[in-house]
Amino acid sequence: xxxxxxxxxxxxxxxxxxxxxxxxxxxxxxxxxxxxxxxxxxxxxxxxxxxxxxxxxxxxxxxxxxxxxxxxxxxxxxxxxxxxxxxxxxxxxxxx
Amino acid sequence: xxxxxxxxxxxxxxxxxxxxxxxxxxxxxxxxxxxxxxxxxxxxxxxxxxxxxxxxxxxxxxxxxxxxxxxxxxxxxxxxxxxxxxxxxxxxxxxxxxxxxxxxxxxxxxxxxxxxxxxxxxxxxxxxxxxxxxxxxxxxxxxxxxxxxxxxxxxxxxxxxxxxxxxxxxxxxxxxxxxxxxxxxxxxxxxxxxxxxxxxxxxxxxxxxxxxxxxxxxxxxxxxxxxxxxxxxxxxxxxxxxxxxxxxxxxxxxxxxxxx
Numbered sequence: 001x002x003x004x005x006x007x008x009x010x011x012x013x014x015x016x017x018x019x020x021x022x023x024x025x026x027x028x029x030x031x032x033x034x035x036x037x038x039x040x041x042x043x044x045x046x047x048x049x050x051x052x053x054x055x056x057x058x059x060x061x062x063x064x065x066x067x068x069x070x071x072x073x074x075x076x077x078x079x080x081x082x083x084x085x086x087x088x089x090x091x092x093x094x095x096x
Numbered sequence: 097x098x099x100x101x102x103x104x105x106x107x108x109x110x111x112x113x114x115x116x117x118x119x120x121x122x123x124x125x126x127x128x129x130x131x132x133x134x135x136x137x138x139x140x141x142x143x144x145x146x147x148x149x150x151x152x153x154x155x156x157x158x159x160x161x162x163x164x165x166x167x168x169x170x171x172x173x174x175x176x177x178x179x180x181x182x183x184x185x186x187x188x189x190x191x192x193x194x195x196x197x198x199x200x201x202x203x204x205x206x207x208x209x210x211x212x213x214x215x216x217x218x219x220x221x222x223x224x225x226x227x228x229x230x231x232x233x234x235x236x237x238x239x240x241x242x243x244x245x246x247x248x249x250x251x252x253x254x255x256x257x258x259x260x261x262x263x264x265x266x267x268x269x270x271x272x273x274x275x276x277x278x279x280x281x282x283x284x285x286x287x288x289x290x291x292x293x294x295x296x297x298x299x300x301x302x303x304x305x306x307x308x309x310x311x312x313x314x315x316x317x318x319x320x321x322x323x324x325x326x327x328x329x330x331x332x333x334x335x336x337x338x339x340x341x342x343x344x345x346x347x348x349x350x351x352x353x354x355x356x
Contacts, residue, residue: 056289059216064152
């Protein structure tokens with residue numbers, strides 16, 4: 001279970017970007033629930049979190065963090081990627 | 097890396113190029129001076145520079161969702177400006193159009209759009225400024241992406257201008273209404289992402305039919321604001337905004353039937 005903590009009923013999931021990779025690259029979240037993603041960009045370069053399936057898009061500057069709310073989602077897999085480094089920065093949200 | 101930069105820059109350029117070409121075509125059709133283009137490019141690029149230098153601070157606003165809120169505000173303003181432009185056409189009827197005011201509206205619209213699109217391109221390109229070989233590749237990709245985007249804009253411009261007066265006006269305003277409604281739906285999506293608006297499950301899923309990630313999907317996204325999995329709120333704001341603009345547009349085109 002990747003859900004790190006629960007704040008005001010909203011699960012929080014933390015993801016790091018290191019060397020243009022997502023850590024972890026797969027996260028598991030509950031179905032039909034709004035989830036707060038905290039994304040820490042540990043690289044000096046900017047990245048853009050992007051997902052067509054999640055309908056999300058956000059620029060995360062180098063050495064900064066960003067908050068993105070996702071869900072509620074139906075069970076399934078929702079890929080996301082770093083638009084600035086799509087060769088390596090790939091991941092997915094698994095909704096159970 | 098080359099392909100990535102082509103795609104990123106093309107995506108951003110396409111939306112701006114679409115707006116510029118439609119407004120340019122309408123300027124030509126309505127016999128309005130096109131001097132606003134130069135001003136809007138200058139102001140838009142200055143805006144993008146300010147936005148990218150202030151990006152770190154802006155991102156922290158409103159508990160970490162400043163980027164979404166500012167971006168949504170810019171999109172919403174673009175819709176309002178485009179709406180006021182079509183409304184001006186309607187209220188002017190067959191009389192002479194207030195040229196200066198229309199030029200100001202067009203310049204403001206394009207400046208805001210370029211500020212938003214330019215910001216992402218700048219953040220992306222500036223990230224590679226310290227890595228020279230990659231930087232050169234990225235600049236090349238950016239040039240290719242920008243050229244494709246501008247070419248599509250030029251095609252749209254000449255196509256809209258090639259028709260008869262009423263057809264050009266009708267098509268130009270319809271395309272403008274679609275772009276404007278797309279902006280409105282993007283603004284709603286950004287506010288959902290920021291948790292300022294309630295999020296819901298999507299009302300439909302057309303990704304099997306037309307994926308947002310495909311070339312056609314990207315083109316439709318820029319042209320009509322296509323979303324494969326919109327929420328009910330997003331879809332109703334899109335169609336509501338589109339309908340409102342189209343009603344005023346139909347009245348405007350009718351009232352200008354005798355002009356020129």
